[in-house]
Structures are given as structure tokens and as C-alpha cells.
Amino acid sequence: MNHFEYGPEGLACEGVPLARIAAEVGTPVYVYSRATLERHFTVFRDALVGAGIVDPLVAYAVKANSNVAVLKVLGELGAGADTVSEGEVRRALAAGIPGERIVFSGVGKKRGEIAFALRAGVAEINVESEPELNLIAEVAAELGVKAKVAFRVNPDVAAGGHAKIATGKSENKFGVSFAEAARLYANASNHAHLEPIGVACHIGSQITDLTPMRAAFAKMRGLVEQLLGEGLHVERLDLGGGLGVPYFDMPEPPSPAEFAVMVAEAIQDLPVKLAFEPGRVIAANAGVLVSEVIHVHERPEGKRFLVIDAAMNDLIRPAMYDAFHDIRPVIPRTGETTYDVVGPICETGDTFTRERLLPPLAAGELVAFMSAGAYGAAMASEYNTRPLVPEVLVDGDRFAVIRARPSYEEMLARDVTPEWV
Numbered sequence: 001m002n003h004f005e006y007g008p009e010g011l012a013c014e015g016v017p018l019a020r021i022a023a024e025v026g027t028p029v030y031v032y033s034r035a036t037l038e039r040h041f042t043v044f045r046d047a048l049v050g051a052g053i054v055d056p057l058v059a060y061a062v063k064a065n066s067n068v069a070v071l072k073v074l075g076e077l078g079a080g081a082d083t084v085s086e087g088e089v090r091r092a093l094a095a096g097i098p099g100e101r102i103v104f105s106g107v108g109k110k111r112g113e114i115a116f117a118l119r120a121g122v123a124e125i126n127v128e129s130e131p132e133l134n135l136i137a138e139v140a141a142e143l144g145v146k147a148k149v150a151f152r153v154n155p156d157v158a159a160g161g162h163a164k165i166a167t168g169k170s171e172n173k174f175g176v177s178f179a180e181a182a183r184l185y186a187n188a189s190n191h192a193h194l195e196p197i198g199v200a201c202h203i204g205s206q207i208t209d210l211t212p213m214r215a216a217f218a219k220m221r222g223l224v225e226q227l228l229g230e231g232l233h234v235e236r237l238d239l240g241g242g243l244g245v246p247y248f249d250m251p252e253p254p255s256p257a258e259f260a261v262m263v264a265e266a267i268q269d270l271p272v273k274l275a276f277e278p279g280r281v282i283a284a285n286a287g288v289l290v291s292e293v294i295h296v297h298e299r300p301e302g303k304r305f306l307v308i309d310a311a312m313n314d315l316i317r318p319a320m321y322d323a324f325h326d327i328r329p330v331i332p333r334t335g336e337t338t339y340d341v342v343g344p345i346c347e348t349g350d351t352f353t354r355e356r357l358l359p360p361l362a363a364g365e366l367v368a369f370m371s372a373g374a375y376g377a378a379m380a381s382e383y384n385t386r387p388l389v390p391e392v393l394v395d396g397d398r399f400a401v402i403r404a405r406p407s408y409e410e411m412l413a414r415d416v417t418p419e420w421v
């Protein structure tokens with residue numbers, strides 16, 4: 001089932017034509033399908049349960065799309081939240097996701113952030129290094145609580161894919177090394193203010209081959225067996241996120257069902273509960289970015305630029321990772337021509353794609369960047385003093401603005417006249 005299809009008024013999200021949203025909200029604008037978000041979450045969780053994994057904690061990775069309305073949709077289905085900052089913990093709580101379903105990860109959590117997470121009663125703080133463990137112990141002692149921690153272990157496995165988003169090799173900044181995990185776990189178990197409850201790993205993102213995940217998960221199983229063998233208390237194994245999605249007509253990446261079967265095989269009958277942190281697989285194909293063509297600029301030597309009103313500050317993935325997003329005209333057009341699709345920002349990197357075959361388009365027409373629901377709006381900025389791109393959620397034949405475009409007055413009011421001290 002696809003909730004982004006052409007209807008009588010062009011490309012629509014569920015029952016709402018994108019052209020209608022663009023007319024009412026303006027462009028650029030992100031548009032998400034509630035039905036797709038719900039389906040992706042349900043399919044992912046049901047695949048795990050179907051593979052025999054009992055009561056998994058599916059902690060949606062908030063960083064992929066952190067709009068509170070999106071988190072609410074997922075939270076109502078029972079999703080937990082994988083968070084990496086106090087801001088994300090606050091977003092999850094604001095969406096009604098209870099502390100006991102929140103995982104707090106990240107290599108550089110600050111004292112105040114740790115205190116906030118402990119007060120919120122998060123399910124686990126994923127510890128990424130020994131100095132961080134010491135800081136968590138200190139903060140927990142100050143608050144007079146026992147911090148539930150899980151050790152994020154770096155399994156030293158190459159996930160494949162783009163180097164900027166691979167996290168599972170020992171040269172990457174993430175997690176404690178395998179060699180030191182058992183020692184740290186045992187030490188923490190004897191600390192009055194620490195309660196180690198498990199181990200975690202996350203080897204990268206947009207992973208389309210299950211082999212590295214299988215290898216990492218088998219290593220994690222071995223570690224849990226070792227810890228249990230040493231008489232330590234382990235109740236949860238967090239296997240992270242990372243499952244890839246199709247960004248175009250590529251060979252389909254592994255389905256959630258294939259992923260779940262692989263997990264069940266790799267983990268076998270380990271007597272611990274499993275947690276997962278999927279982001280992209282839930283949100284990417286639940287959203288599009290709609291933009292309007294400003295000009296078609298043809299150079300005499302043959303270059304043809306489609307200058308649109310979205311830019312790298314709104315969707316940075318092409319500039320940052322050379323990522324491919326399918327671009328579709330909102331109103332179907334026939335014919336083919338090649339365009340470099342570019343935004344208005346003063347950088348050559350503000351190029352979404354080069355030499356892309358598209359139907360001929362004119363100023364004022366709309367295009368949609370597909371698969372933009374994850375790491376789109378969440379990574380947007382106001383570079384070039386462009387207002388932060390708004391977001392819309394569609395539910396059947398109605399839609400709601402879930403983040404409004406700020407006015408220029410609001411943007412400028414954030415810069416304050418210096419009051420020197």
C-alpha cells in the first residue's frame with residue numbers, strides 16, 4: 001500500500017493533493033502520511049513478534065523525525081523513543097511517551113542532560129565510554145538515585161554504506177570496546193548508584209545487507225552469555241537501528257520480516273528482552289518535501305538548471321551524503337529533459353542532483369522529493385536566513401500544520417542587542 005499516489009489533482013498524500021497543501025501552507029513544505037507512519041511501525045513490531053521475539057521495546061529513533069505530532073502517532077501505538085539529547089527526551093515526554101520506554105544514547109551527554117533523564121526515569125542510559133560512566137554515577141549519587149545503564153558496545157563491524165554514517169568500527173567514536181565491556185559492566189554492578197541492565201549496539205544507518213548486522217548481533221549474544229556466565233544481571237539487549245529503505249527503484253533492501261528472522265537466528269534463546277531503535281525505516285518513506293520551481297535557467301552551452309525554492313538547508317542529505325531522492329512533478333507531465341536541480345543558497349553544494357531526467361517543468365510548477373520523511377526536517381537549518389521549513393501531517397482527507405513556518409519577525413527577534421557584562 002502506498003499513501004503517495006497520483007490522483008485526479010496530481011500527486012497526493014493519502015486523500016489530500018499536495019498542490020492543495022502547497023497552496024494553503026506555501027512551499028517548501030514537508031508532508032507526512034499518518035497512515036504510513038502507523039503502518040511502518042506496526043509492520044516492524046509485528047515482524048519481530050512474528051519471529052518469536054517476546055515483548056520487544058521498539059524505541060523509535062527520534063532524530064529521524066522529531067516532530068512531536070509524529071512522535072505522538074508512534075507513541076500511541078506503543079513506540080518507545082531512542083533519544084540523544086535532553087531536547088529529544090523532552091520531545092518524547094511531550095508526546096506522551098513514558099520514561100520507561102525512553103532510551104538515552106549519545107557520546108557526549110552533559111551533566112544537566114543526564115540529571116534530566118534520570119529525573120524522567122528513562123528505561124536506560126546507554127553508556128558510551130568509561131568517563132561517561134563515571135559522570136553518570138556522580139550525577140546519580142547527587143540525585144540519590146540508581147541509574148539504569150546499558151553499555152553501548154562497539155562491535156568493530158563495518159556496516160557498509162556511507163562512511164559518514166557508519167558507527168560500528170573501533171575507529172568510530174561510538175561505544176566502549178568489546179575488550180573493556182565486561183570489566184566496566186562488573187565494576188558498575190558493584191556501584192551503589194549504578195544499575196547495569198544490559199548492553200547495546202548500533203553499527204550504522206541505511207544498511208541494506210543483513211550480513212554485518214548478523215555478525216554484530218552474534219558478537220553481542222556472545223557478550224551477554226559471558227556476562228550472564230559471570231553471574232551478572234542482564235535483562236536487555238538493545239540492537240539499535242540502521243535498517244535501510246528503498247530510496248528509488250533499487251533492489252529492495254531487506255524487509256522488516258527478513259530482519260526479524262535474522263535477529264531471532266542470531267540471538268537464539270538468550271534469556272533477555274530485546275530493544276530496537278529504528279528511525280529511517282519508520283519515517284523515510286512516510287514523508288515528502290514539496291517545492292516550487294522558481295526559474296528554469298538554460299545556459300547557451302547546454303546546462304539546464306531547475307532552480308527551486310527548497311535548498312540544502314531544508315534537505316541536506318544530497319549535499320551531505322550524495323544521497324539520491326526521487327523527484328516527481330506534482331502534476332504529471334510527459335516528455336523528458338535533463339536538469340541540475342538546485343536551490344537558492346550561495347553554495348555550489350546546494351545541488352540536489354545533476355543531469356536528472358525529468359519531464360519539462362516551468363516556473364510555478366511543484367515537485368516532490370520522495371522518501372524525505374527521515375533526516376529531512378530534523379536536519380533542517382535557517383542557513384541564509386531562510387525560515388525553517390514547515391511540516392504538515394495528513395490523516396485521510398484532512399491535514400494539519402504540525403510545525404508552522406516562522407515569520408521573519410520571529411526569526412530576527414532571536415538575535416538580541418548585546419547587553420555587555
Ligand SMILES: Cc1ncc(COP(=O)(O)O)c(C=O)c1O
Pocket residue numbers: 061064082105167202204205206240241242243277278279280281
Ligand atoms: C544510536 C542510534 N540508534 C538508532 C539510530 C537510528 O538509525 P536508523 O535511522 O538508521 O534506523 C541511530 C542513527 O543511525 C543511532 O545513532
Ligand SMILES: N[C@@H](CCCC[NH3+])C(=O)O
Pocket residue numbers: 063165205206317321374375
Ligand atoms: N542523518 C543521516 C543518517 C545518520 C543516522 C544517525 N545516526 C541520513 O540522513 O541518512
